[in-house]
Amino acid sequence: MITIKDLSFRYDRTNHDVLNNLNFEIFPGTVNVLLGLNGCGKTTLIKLLAGLLDNNRGDIQYDSRSIRELPIKERSKVFAYVAQIRSGNDEFLVKDYLAYGFVNTLKFYESPKKEQLEQVDAIAKRFNIEHLLGKELGQLSGGEKQIVTIASAIIQNTPIVILDEPTSALDLKNQNLVLSILKDIAKEGKTIIMSSHNPNHALFLNANVLLMNDGEIKKIGNAKEIIKVNILKEVYGDAICLSKDLSYEEISFN
Amino acid sequence: MNKKTAIYLSCSLGIFAIVFCVALMVGRYPMALSDFFKCIFSSDSAYNTQRSIILNLRLPRTLMACFAGIGLSVSGLLYQEIFQNKLTSPDLLGVSSGASVGAAIAILLGLSSVFISVFAFVMGVATVMITMIVARLFKNNNSSVTLILAGIIVGGFMSAMLSLVKYFADPTTTLASITYWLMGSFQNAKMTEVYIMFPVMLASCIALLLMSWRINIIALGREEAQTKGLNYKAYRISIIAIATLLTALSVAFCGTISWIGLVVPHIVRLIVGRDTRKTIPLCMTFGATFMILVDIFSRTFTDAEIPLSAITGLFGTIIFVIILVYRRKEVYNDNN
Numbered sequence: 001m002i003t004i005k006d007l008s009f010r011y012d013r014t015n016h017d018v019l020n021n022l023n024f025e026i027f028p029g030t031v032n033v034l035l036g037l038n039g040c041g042k043t044t045l046i047k048l049l050a051g052l053l054d055n056n057r058g059d060i061q062y063d064s065r066s067i068r069e070l071p072i073k074e075r076s077k078v079f080a081y082v083a084q085i086r087s088g089n090d091e092f093l094v095k096d097y098l099a100y101g102f103v104n105t106l107k108f109y110e111s112p113k114k115e116q117l118e119q120v121d122a123i124a125k126r127f128n129i130e131h132l133l134g135k136e137l138g139q140l141s142g143g144e145k146q147i148v149t150i151a152s153a154i155i156q157n158t159p160i161v162i163l164d165e166p167t168s169a170l171d172l173k174n175q176n177l178v179l180s181i182l183k184d185i186a187k188e189g190k191t192i193i194m195s196s197h198n199p200n201h202a203l204f205l206n207a208n209v210l211l212m213n214d215g216e217i218k219k220i221g222n223a224k225e226i227i228k229v230n231i232l233k234e235v236y237g238d239a240i241c242l243s244k245d246l247s248y249e250e251i252s253f254n
Numbered sequence: 255m256n257k258k259t260a261i262y263l264s265c266s267l268g269i270f271a272i273v274f275c276v277a278l279m280v281g282r283y284p285m286a287l288s289d290f291f292k293c294i295f296s297s298d299s300a301y302n303t304q305r306s307i308i309l310n311l312r313l314p315r316t317l318m319a320c321f322a323g324i325g326l327s328v329s330g331l332l333y334q335e336i337f338q339n340k341l342t343s344p345d346l347l348g349v350s351s352g353a354s355v356g357a358a359i360a361i362l363l364g365l366s367s368v369f370i371s372v373f374a375f376v377m378g379v380a381t382v383m384i385t386m387i388v389a390r391l392f393k394n395n396n397s398s399v400t401l402i403l404a405g406i407i408v409g410g411f412m413s414a415m416l417s418l419v420k421y422f423a424d425p426t427t428t429l430a431s432i433t434y435w436l437m438g439s440f441q442n443a444k445m446t447e448v449y450i451m452f453p454v455m456l457a458s459c460i461a462l463l464l465m466s467w468r469i470n471i472i473a474l475g476r477e478e479a480q481t482k483g484l485n486y487k488a489y490r491i492s493i494i495a496i497a498t499l500l501t502a503l504s505v506a507f508c509g510t511i512s513w514i515g516l517v518v519p520h521i522v523r524l525i526v527g528r529d530t531r532k533t534i535p536l537c538m539t540f541g542a543t544f545m546i547l548v549d550i551f552s553r554t555f556t557d558a559e560i561p562l563s564a565i566t567g568l569f570g571t572i573i574f575v576i577i578l579v580y581r582r583k584e585v586y587n588d589n590n
Contacts, residue, residue: 050481076483089338089473091528100471104483111467111531156482 002026002049002160002191006058009044018044020215021058026193026208028159031186033202033223034195036212036235042195043084045212046164049193050081062160076104080153082146084164090138094129094148095120097137101155119155127151127181143174150181161185163194167201179204199227199251211235227251259532262525266539270546277316277546278308280554315443319549320542321451322440322508323518325500327541328462330515331522331533332497335473336490337398340523344501344515347405347494351412352381353505358419358432367442370435371506378502382494384408437561438509440549447507454503458496462534469493469530511545512563513570518544520577 007022019041026032034042047053048060051067060067062078070078080101098120099112106112112120124130127147137145146166153161166182167175179201186192186205196202202209202223209226211219213235219226232240232251239253279285285293285304293301293308329344337346345351356377360370389404423429462469471479472489479486504511518541519533526532548569552560 050477052477052480072480072485073483076481079481081477081481083477089475089528092470092474093527093529096470096529100474100478100482103468103471108468109464 001028001063002193003061003064004058005061007045007048007060008057009041009048009053009055018215019048019056022217024210024217024220026191028191029186029189031182031192031205031207032194032210033205033207034193034210034212035197035199035202035226040212040235041215042212043164046081046162046193046195050079050162051075052081073104076156076158078158078160080156080158080161082149082153082161082163082166084166084168091136093133094135094137094140095124095133097148098123098133098152098155101152104156123151123155127154142169143171143177146170146174146178147181150178154185158190160191160193163192165195165197167196167198175201199223199232203227203251259526259536263535263539266536266543270539270543273543273546273550274316274320277319277550278312280550281307281312282553282557283307310445314445314448315440315549316546317448318440318443318451318508319545321448321455322504322511323514323541323543323545324455324459324538325504325541326511326515327518327537327544328459328534329497329500331519331530331537332462332469332493333515334519335469335530336493337402338473338475339398339402340520341516342402343513344497345409345510346402347385347498348381348409348412349378349498349501350505350510351409351416352384353378353502354436354510355381355412355415355419357435357506357509358416358423361428361431361435362419362423364428371447375502375506378505379498381408381412382498382502386494434561435509437563438511438566439552439559439562440508441553441559443507451503451507454499458500459538462496465489466531466534469534470528473528473530508562510563511566513566513574514541514544514548517566517570517573517577520574524577524580 003025004022007019008017009019010017022045034045036042044053048056049067051070051072054068062070067075067079095117099117102112102116102119105116121130121133124133127150129144129147129151132140132144132148137148140148146169150161150163150166153163163182167178170178175198182192182194183205192205192207199209201207205223207223209219209221209223210217211226211231218235219231229240229242229251241252241254243250243252275290279287279290283304285308289301289304290308292298293305326344330342333342333344333346334340353374356373356375357370359377360373365373385401385404385408388408389401392400392404420429420432423432468484468489471482471484472486472493474482476486479489501515518537522533522536522540526536548562548565551565552562
């Protein structure tokens with residue numbers, strides 16, 4: 001279980017807290033979606049959970065142990081992280097990139113073993129990306145790259161997977177594909193923490209929603225309880241509406 | 255290592271061995287192939303002169319060329335990987351400009367060649383440390399950009415210092431020595447320098463080969479490297495330290511040699527791709543071969559020795575243009 005206690009955060013060159021005294025818990029095996037406007041602190045919270053930012057006030061605990069005390073290698077065995085947009089080197093082959101997920105199991109002079117390379121093939125098969133293994137990351141479409149990035153996080157075999165807006169750069173088809181993959185992963189009992197700009201995604205995943213505004217958690221609860229027009233209006237404004245014209249209900253704007 | 259890389263590595267090792275032997279044979283005192291083998295493999299006193307030329311003059315300078323080629327090529331590759339910028343060279347953090355100031359001060363003070371090397375090495379390493387301190391003062395999370403910026407600032411400061419030292423130098427004696435040193439040469443190479451360089455080169459190369467797979471992960475950037483379980487800061491500082499050591503030693507003993515740290519990694523990447531398990535060993539063989547060829551050219555093309563940077567600059571720029579044109583064609587073909 002992840003426990004967030006009195007968590008506040010301020011960037012070096014700002015004079016206000018981006019996160020303001022957060023207190024909540026994330027339970028094992030749940031899907032958790034952070035919703036809120038741009039700049040409300042979602043990415044900051046995601047990065048703090050992934051251990052990519054420090055100097056926060058308060059504490060983040062995993063199974064009653066502060067994640068500050070976890071060495072980087074140990075932390076990577078608990079939390080896997082998928083960035084919003086992969087900004088790093090794009091010239092590596094997909095099969096090599098996926099194998100990098102094993103680095104926390106190897107000694108400093110070792111490279112992946114045969115059975116680990118077989119696991120790469122198995123994961124690629126599971127995610128239907130076998131045909132991409134011999135391509136460079138830079139040759140992939142946005143959707144393919146995002147699925148490869150998620151697959152590389154799954155290879156770490158951690159109990160918790162953290163994703164920063166995993167569908168932000170994707171078309172509708174790829175959004176659906178990524179969300180279906182996340183649903184599958186959740187069924188294995190992994191805890192998923194992700195940020196999103198689309199409340200419908202939280203409904204699709206039947207997630208636990210953390211609705212954020214101005215660095216604070218406004219509401220926490222199941223998507224069906226939180227994704228309601230009157231609640232969302234408090235954060236997103238009056239233009240929010242529930243469309244019932246289609247065969248399914250969808251949150252959108254007037 | 256796949257079959258293709260193994261073939262390239264074997265071929266480049268073979269070419270390196272041939273070029274190494276040629277470097278020992280050619281020069282102002284040319285030697286026939288048969289004479290060369292006789293003075294290497296026999297103790298016939300008739301070949302004492304040739305043997306002395308090979309062991310005391312050509313062997314140390316060829317070994318130094320080999321070490322400088324390896325050091326500058328590999329450190330160029332390392333800087334390009336960890337800063338995720340293919341246009342960075344070993345002087346990114348100011349090591350060469352700092353070493354140049356150190357050497358120029360030693361020449362200005364009339365110190366011996368040993369002290370010139372010591373001054374150059376110490377100033378080169380100190381300049382990188384100053385760059386790291388300046389980068390920390392910026393307090394910016396995007397540390398790669400701030401480090402590059404700090405390197406440009408400190409490098410600029412050192413260039414100004416060098417201009418001042420040159421201004422105070424005697425135009426007829428010391429200024430000429432400083433200018434000649436800055437263009438790089440293996441003319442004064444000695445076996446004592448080889449004995450200093452060899453263990454450092456060997457230890458650095460072994461360490462780099464052992465962690466070559468992880469350097470790939472560091473090249474992904476801080477976020478990915480750290481969340482996959484690597485201590486990014488520790489690895490980056492270790493890699494910068496090794497690259498700085500290799501560059502500072504090369505510059506201290508051989509002067510500043512431009513372009514090789516930029517061109518060789520590009521050639522190697524063009525052949526085997528980005529994986530540092532393949533590029534590091536190939537940078538070693540290609541860098542050593544390229545530098546020995548440059549040295550052969552420098553001492554055989556004219557009666558006087560041509561400074562190394564003039565040759566590496568000439569060939570380096572031409573090769574770089576060829577690489578860019580080739581890559582452009584490759585990208586064009588990929589997009590069509």
